[in-house]
Amino acid sequence: MDLDELKHQALRIHSLYDRQNQRERGRTWTRTDFMLGFMGDVGDLTKLVMAEEGTRDMPGGRAALEHELADCLWSVIILAPPLRRGP
Template sequence: MDMTELETRSKQIRTAYHQLEMQQDGRPWTTEQDALAFMSDAGIVSRLIMDQVGSWPQSQSEFTLDYKIAESIWWLLSIADSTNIDIEKALENFLVSREKHLN
């Protein structure tokens, strides 16, 4: 799957969730709420990693590490979209910057 397809599918899913938020809250979530949801999922990634290496009591989470990592990527794609960031360009710029830094 290429980046364009990831972005398109992520945007479609986020749009569908906005409809659910309208039913629940009377309005779609803000970018700030999306960022908070991402941080919550990033925290779960950390707990699942700690569980995996044995430094946290075994989780009873219904989610797996790969699922939560993927969800975190989805949140980042959604946040980039809502803030008009070209995620592919941003990632390329970041990688070039780090490659230059390490050389």
């Protein structure tokens, strides 16, 4: 998967979350909401990396670490401003 495909997939998932949040909560997440979620994911990722290094006990192992890395990558993609190509 190249970067354009990854971005397209991330934006598709973002749209699905918007629909689910609108249906269940009557509103979609703002950029601030996504940023706060990202910060929580970074905290979880930190704990999982520490567990991987043996400095902390944390359930989930390698699968949880991979999942959290994917969550963080997704957040970075959707929070990033659109890339402009060319001059």
